[in-house]
Amino acid sequence: MTQELTSTDPARPAARSGEAPGWWRDAVIYQVYVRSFADSDGDGIGDLRGARSRLPYLKDLGVDAVWLTPFYASPQADGGYDVADYRAVDPLFGTLRDAAEFVRAAHDLGLRVIVDIVPNHTSDRHPWFRDPDLARERYVFRPGKGPGGELPPNDWESVFGGPAWTRTERGDWYLHLFAPEQPDLDWDNPDVAAEFDSVLRFWLDLGVDGFRIDVAHGMVKAPGLPDIGHGAQAKLIGSQVLPFFDQDGVHAIHRSWRRLLDSYDGDRIGVAEAWAPSPERLALYVRPDELHQAFNFPFLTASWDAAALREVIDASLAATASVGAPTTWVLSNHDVVRHPTRLGGPRRGRAATLLMLALPGSAYLYQGEELGLPEVTDLPDEVRQDPAFLRSRRTHTTGDNVPRADEDPADLSGQEGRRDGCRVPIPWSGDRPPYGFGPGGSWLPQPPSWRRLSVQAQTGDPASTLELYRAALSLRRRLPGLGDGSLTWVPAPPGVLAFARPGMLCTLNTLGHDVEIPVPGEPLLASVTPVTRDGLTLLPGDGCVWWAI
Numbered sequence: 038m039t040q041e042l043t044s045t046d047p048a049r050p051a052a053r054s055g056e057a058p059g060w061w062r063d064a065v066i067y068q069v070y071v072r073s074f075a076d077s078d079g080d081g082i083g084d085l086r087g088a089r090s091r092l093p094y095l096k097d098l099g100v101d102a103v104w105l106t107p108f109y110a111s112p113q114a115d116g117g118y119d120v121a122d123y124r125a126v127d128p129l130f131g132t133l134r135d136a137a138e139f140v141r142a143a144h145d146l147g148l149r150v151i152v153d154i155v156p157n158h159t160s161d162r163h164p165w166f167r168d169p170d171l172a173r174e175r176y177v178f179r180p181g182k183g184p185g186g187e188l189p190p191n192d193w194e195s196v197f198g199g200p201a202w203t204r205t206e207r208g209d210w211y212l213h214l215f216a217p218e219q220p221d222l223d224w225d226n227p228d229v230a231a232e233f234d235s236v237l238r239f240w241l242d243l244g245v246d247g248f249r250i251d252v253a254h255g256m257v258k259a260p261g262l263p264d265i266g267h268g269a270q271a272k273l274i275g276s277q278v279l280p281f282f283d284q285d286g287v288h289a290i291h292r293s294w295r296r297l298l299d300s301y302d303g304d305r306i307g308v309a310e311a312w313a314p315s316p317e318r319l320a321l322y323v324r325p326d327e328l329h330q331a332f333n334f335p336f337l338t339a340s341w342d343a344a345a346l347r348e349v350i351d352a353s354l355a356a357t358a359s360v361g362a363p364t365t366w367v368l369s370n371h372d373v374v375r376h377p378t379r380l381g382g383p384r385r386g387r388a389a390t391l392l393m394l395a396l397p398g399s400a401y402l403y404q405g406e407e408l409g410l411p412e413v414t415d416l417p418d419e420v421r422q423d424p425a426f427l428r429s430r431r432t433h434t435t436g437d438n439v440p441r442a443d444e445d446p447a448d449l450s451g452q453e454g455r456r457d458g459c460r461v462p463i464p465w466s467g468d469r470p471p472y473g474f475g476p477g478g479s480w481l482p483q484p485p486s487w488r489r490l491s492v493q494a495q496t497g498d499p500a501s502t503l504e505l506y507r508a509a510l511s512l513r514r515r516l517p518g519l520g521d522g523s524l525t526w527v528p529a530p531p532g533v534l535a536f537a538r539p540g541m542l543c544t545l546n547t548l549g550h551d552v553e554i555p556v557p558g559e560p561l562l563a564s565v566t567p568v569t570r571d572g573l574t575l576l577p578g579d580g581c582v583w584w585a586i
């Protein structure tokens with residue numbers, strides 16, 4: 038199944054030498070969810086050629102790197118996070134040559150490319166799992182409990198709901214922390230590690246600048262696979278070490294991958310998608326001999342409250358500083374409710390973005406957030422494809438997928454079936470769906486209101502969210518030291534955050550009303566324009582302003 042790439046495909050960047058090391062320390066990295074970004078062939082599903090055609094847009098937006106979600110051969114039981122061949126491109130998304138050309142075109146524009154790697158599990162269609170003998174060596178099989186072994190080996194639950202075990206025709210059980218179509222690999226078997234080393238080399242040889250490591254906290258399970266003894270396990274994820282998440286053993290794998298990455302030229306990086314119970318445990322993933330970055334989910338899950346935000350910012354900075362790593366910041370991705378909706382509206386969405394882009398370190402953007410796209414909350418059940426939804430057996434009616442007050446809005450990913458709402462193909466131009474997404478339709482329906490949110494509709498409008506992102510990213514580049522420099526808190530009234538960064542001061546008002554403060558300087562950029570008079574300024578409610586100092 039693996040496609041051939043010949044030595045005549047010069048996908049490697051022309052020149053990396055001479056570049057400053059550590060590009061990733063303050064990089065803005067843009068997540069392309071390939072199936073929903075741009076479609077070149079009219080099948081309604083985004084692809085690599087479509088994504089390549091939009092690279093100039095990303096360059097112009099002002100990002101440093103692109104992260105591509107999985108485009109590998111896959112039955113698509115979980116949007117491609119169920120990989121059947123790690124060295125092949127799924128025909129839905131193109132060919133290996135398209136992948137190489139994407140990397141080359143990005144490098145020509147000075148953009149880096151990170152790809153996803155999915156090491157915790159494969160697809161159940163992977164050749165290893167299809168061969169019953171190989172499968173029993175390389176995946177986690179156990180006999181069942183109870184008379185006749187008809188009960189699962191332990192009480193672990195799948196992140197998508199239901200037991201984490203499925204019984205085979207032979208009567209034993211296999212582990213799947215996600216869908217049954219995603220059997221967990223057994224990382225105690227050295228063949229597994231050897232195969233992933235080879236897969237990483239394959240993509241590094243093709244020229245990629247690094248990997249976003251899916252479920253980086255999951256590959257190692259506690260010896261004996263002990264019961265947890267707790268019902269709602271999804272609620273425990275990220276709040277404590279579990280026998281299947283954040284085991285210390287995963288760090289040996291990341292260390293060996295760091296050695297592999299370092300054996301290549303050009304500052305290739307590893308980014309952990311890890312749900313750890315504390316900033317301190319998360320920082321273990323980015324120790325000097327481990328990965329370069331880890332997603333900061335505590336920031337993403339923080340509530341819209343000045344004290345809560347300050348606490349998570351301080352804890353994140355302290356934890357990463359203790360190991361000499363940069364902090365990362367993220368507000369949206371393909372697993373969670375888009376942040377303008379999650380935080381309570383577009384006004385807060387814009388303010389949160391300016392806060393994030395003012396913080397020291399690296400920031401991750403999710404496609405469409407620069408357009409201010411809200412979550413699509415009224416997708417009909419019949420178009421939904423998220424396995425979490427399909428397994429929940431619930432009927433989600435119009436509006437039912439917005440989190441209720443008693444729910445954790447970022448609950449590892451809206452696993453109750455909400456994830457399709459942030460994956461709707463993005464609008465580029467025109468008055469009608471698919472809004473320039475491609476020459477055909479779009480695999481999920483786009484709302485009529487999105488004609489006003491397209492790239493075309495917003496370009497050149499200084500009040501638009503797209504121009505706000507462009508201006509913020511341009512300022513990040515222009516103010517020396519803004520990316521990776523220091524942060525100093527400045528006294529501010531309750532509900533307001535104020536901090537100084539090299540060349541600017543950021544003020545955020547999390548209250549629903551204006552707050553009067555002394556004018557700190559000249560406004561550089563604002564999510565809502567402040568009114569200043571007689572040495573005082575009215576900091577707009579739910580607004581963020583950058584000031585020149």
Ligand code: BGC
Binds near residue numbers: 118119155215251371
């Ligand atoms: C990915 C999800 C995916 C899950 C299983 C997550 O970390 O971001 O989209 O469903 O891993 O691979």
